[in-house]
Amino acid sequence: KNINAKYFGNPMMDFIKDKKLDHKNIESFKKLIMLIGSRSPEAFDNLEMFLSSLSTIDLPLKTIVFVPLSSNIDVNIVEDFFFKYNFSKEINKEYNLGEESIWIKNNIIFLIGKNTFDDWANLSQVGLANAGTATEQLAGLGVPSLSLPGRGPQFTKKFANRQQRLLGGSVRVCCDKQTLKKKLIDLLIDEKTRKKQAIIGLERMGPKGASKKIVEYINLNFLS
Numbered sequence: 001k002n003i004n005a006k007y008f009g010n011p012m013m014d015f016i017k018d019k020k021l022d023h024k025n026i027e028s029f030k031k032l033i034m035l036i037g038s039r040s041p042e043a044f045d046n047l048e049m050f051l052s053s054l055s056t057i058d059l060p061l062k063t064i065v066f067v068p069l070s071s072n073i074d075v076n077i078v079e080d081f082f083f084k085y086n087f088s089k090e091i092n093k094e095y096n097l098g099e100e101s102i103w104i105k106n107n108i109i110f111l112i113g114k115n116t117f118d119d120w121a122n123l124s125q126v127g128l129a130n131a132g133t134a135t136e137q138l139a140g141l142g143v144p145s146l147s148l149p150g151r152g153p154q155f156t157k158k159f160a161n162r163q164q165r166l167l168g169g170s171v172r173v174c175c176d177k178q179t180l181k182k183k184l185i186d187l188l189i190d191e192k193t194r195k196k197q198a199i200i201g202l203e204r205m206g207p208k209g210a211s212k213k214i215v216e217y218i219n220l221n222f223l224s
Contacts, residue, residue, distance in 0.1 A: 009210030017118040033124035035131040038070040046130040055085040066120035139170040139201030170201030
């Protein structure tokens with residue numbers, strides 16, 4: 001189009017904290033992050049899809065699942081879904097990772113927390129992500145993820161397929177729960193597959209620092 005375009009990176013990555021929490025007490029666990037979106041009732045539909053999948057999955061290794069919630073999501077409603085799928089609430093254990101409650105079933109431990117995305121994303125190895133910006137930020141952190149589109153209105157199959165294409169497959173769309181479970185086990189167990197998908201996300205999103213570079217370029221070329 002003969003546009004003199006400049007690319008300085010993706011500013012989206014500038015708003016993620018670098019510092020990792022002390023996680024020695026969960027070093028032996030596989031670490032999964034679950035993003036259900038930020039708007040109800042769609043977020044609760046996404047939560048139920050993921051929980052119904054994980055409640056019947058047989059993971060060969062102990063897995064921590066981080067569930068960071070946005071400020072407008074009601075924790076009590078979220079916990080009702082864990083009761084529904086027969087997860088047990090742990091009241092005598094603390095991981096000191098910012099969690100508000102802990103839920104256990106089989107080899108899976110869920111931590112629920114408010115406004116904990118940055119901290120938990122930096123600890124995660126794999127994502128289950130029905131979200132927009134947060135999924136892309138996961139990709140930029142080198143966290144490969146899977147999505148399972150629902151009814152929407154935001155995170156639809158059409159949106160998910162676009163996201164998969166634009167992120168080069170760093171996030172992969174699953175057509176049903178069985179496919180989700182199979183691909184999730186593959187990602188958690190197979191380090192080679194996980195790293196390959198992670199590299200794609202890092203390349204597509206680029207490093208931090210784009211905001212500063214954009215401002216500097218504007219100041220130098222247009223405002224000085």
